[in-house]
Amino acid sequence: MPRKTPEKTNAYTHDHSRLIDAWRVMHYALRAVIAEPDRMLAKRGLTRVHHRILFFVARQPGMSVGELQAVLDVTKQALNTPLKQLQTQGLIDLSKAAHDARVRRIELTAEGASLEAKLTGEQLQMFAEAFAHAGEDATASWFEVTGKLAERIAR
Amino acid sequence: MPRKTPEKTNAYTHDHSRLIDAWRVMHYALRAVIAEPDRMLAKRGLTRVHHRILFFVARQPGMSVGELQAVLDVTKQALNTPLKQLQTQGLIDLSKAAHDARVRRIELTAEGASLEAKLTGEQLQMFAEAFAHAGEDATASWFEVTGKLAERIAR
DNA sequence: AAGAATAGGTCAATGTGATTGACCTATCTC
DNA sequence: GAGATAGGTCAATCACATTGACCTATTCTT
Numbered sequence: 168m169p170r171k172t173p174e175k176t177n178a179y180t181h182d183h184s185r186l187i188d189a190w191r192v193m194h195y196a197l198r199a200v201i202a203e204p205d206r207m208l209a210k211r212g213l214t215r216v217h218h219r220i221l222f223f224v225a226r227q228p229g230m231s232v233g234e235l236q237a238v239l240d241v242t243k244q245a246l247n248t249p250l251k252q253l254q255t256q257g258l259i260d261l262s263k264a265a266h267d268a269r270v271r272r273i274e275l276t277a278e279g280a281s282l283e284a285k286l287t288g289e290q291l292q293m294f295a296e297a298f299a300h301a302g303e304d305a306t307a308s309w310f311e312v313t314g315k316l317a318e319r320i321a322r
Numbered sequence: 323m324p325r326k327t328p329e330k331t332n333a334y335t336h337d338h339s340r341l342i343d344a345w346r347v348m349h350y351a352l353r354a355v356i357a358e359p360d361r362m363l364a365k366r367g368l369t370r371v372h373h374r375i376l377f378f379v380a381r382q383p384g385m386s387v388g389e390l391q392a393v394l395d396v397t398k399q400a401l402n403t404p405l406k407q408l409q410t411q412g413l414i415d416l417s418k419a420a421h422d423a424r425v426r427r428i429e430l431t432a433e434g435a436s437l438e439a440k441l442t443g444e445q446l447q448m449f450a451e452a453f454a455h456a457g458e459d460a461t462a463s464w465f466e467v468t469g470k471l472a473e474r475i476a477r
Numbered sequence: 478a479a480g481a482a483t484a485g486g487t488c489a490a491t492g493t494g495a496t497t498g499a500c501c502t503a504t505c506t507c
Numbered sequence: 508g509a510g511a512t513a514g515g516t517c518a519a520t521c522a523c524a525t526t527g528a529c530c531t532a533t534t535c536t537t
Contacts (some may be wrong), residue, residue: 186446189453190355192465195472199354200345202474216494232514245495247515269504269513291341297470299345307464308456310347312464315452317350319357371523387485400524402486422483424533 200293204286211256211282216241218250221275221283224259225262229272231264355448359441366411366437371396371404376430376438380415384427386419413437 201215208218216239223238225229230238236246250273253259259277264270275283298306333429356370363373371394379385385393391401405428408414413434419425430438453461 186449189449192468192472196468196473197405199472199474293471294341294344297467300470301467305466308460308463309467311460312452312456313347313351315455316448317347317354319354
């Protein structure tokens with residue numbers, strides 16, 4: 168069984184399966200990072216949307232509904248329900264803005280901040296462990312590759 | 323403004339924002355890899371589900387509906403519609419299995435194979451470019467870190 | 478050969494989440 | 508006071524997936 172271009176063929180199939188592996192492992196990594204927070208949220212009847220809200224409000228306390236809506240890229244109708252649920256559960260606090268009473272300031276309550284820290288912390292912890300395990304240089308490389316992939320996205 | 327533990331504080335905030343950055347850049351990378359194939363699919367009125375079907379059938383030609391269903395982890399009702407659409411568009415071909423006439427063999431048509439190669443190729447190309455840009459060592463590091471993240475997922 | 482099991486398809490009801498569109502209040506700006 | 512703006516809400520609709528029930532064709536079992 169003679170093969171005319173064994174190197175090229177092998178190189179190709181090796182590359183190909185390696186690239187598929189990259190795609191696959193990236194999916195698994197995503198799922199892994201999301202899995203535990205999702206479980207914690209589910210216990211309270213919450214979902215990823217709620218986490219996203221808590222996440223952004225934690226980083227920009229006092230942001231308005233409109234700002235949040237823009238960041239999350241959803242309609243106000245889609246935002247309204249989870250927002251009310253978070254308020255009902257005492258995780259966020261809505262108040263009128265001082266400069267403009269039409270605007271609502273969204274803030275985390277102590278409990279909301281605690282939950283957010285737990286959820287996000289869980290995720291960041293996984294990255295921290297992976298980075299620590301691989302070392303500083305490997306971490307930099309990871310950022311280089313992943314950043315290169317992300318490059319095409321506007322923003 | 324005296325600071326008691328500047329190193330620790332800085333290290334923490336630096337780490338923290340770096341980890342958040344990691345999470346963010348990973349999201350963007352995901353979106354970037356998915357974006358172009360999604361656009362190509364949309365032109366034909368297809369979605370990511372259809373791509374997933376084409377992807378798996380390309381790698382395991384002749385697989386059964388049940389196998390596909392198991393791999394995709396959806397119900398047969400959910401699978402049926404996109405499967406029929408792909409057949410209607412002449413992208414897949416269904417035939418009875420030789421060993422068991424109840425079982426349907428799913429295969430890609432020439433056109434289906436061509437589309438699948440274009441879709442998946444587009445995605446793998448992005449990885450290939452990112453890896454080539456970063457070099458072999460960085461690629462290995464990327465796999466190490468991402469693999470470590472994915473570790474917790476069964477399978 | 479009869480009966481049970483299996484692969485697959487289909488109809489129906491239901492649920493979830495998001496979207497568009499219209500309309501409403503309160504408030505601010507000019 | 509008129510018009511614009513932030514936000515809320517009701518309603519219809521859409522996309523998609525799920526469960527459940529039922530049906531055919533085929534294979535396996537005894």
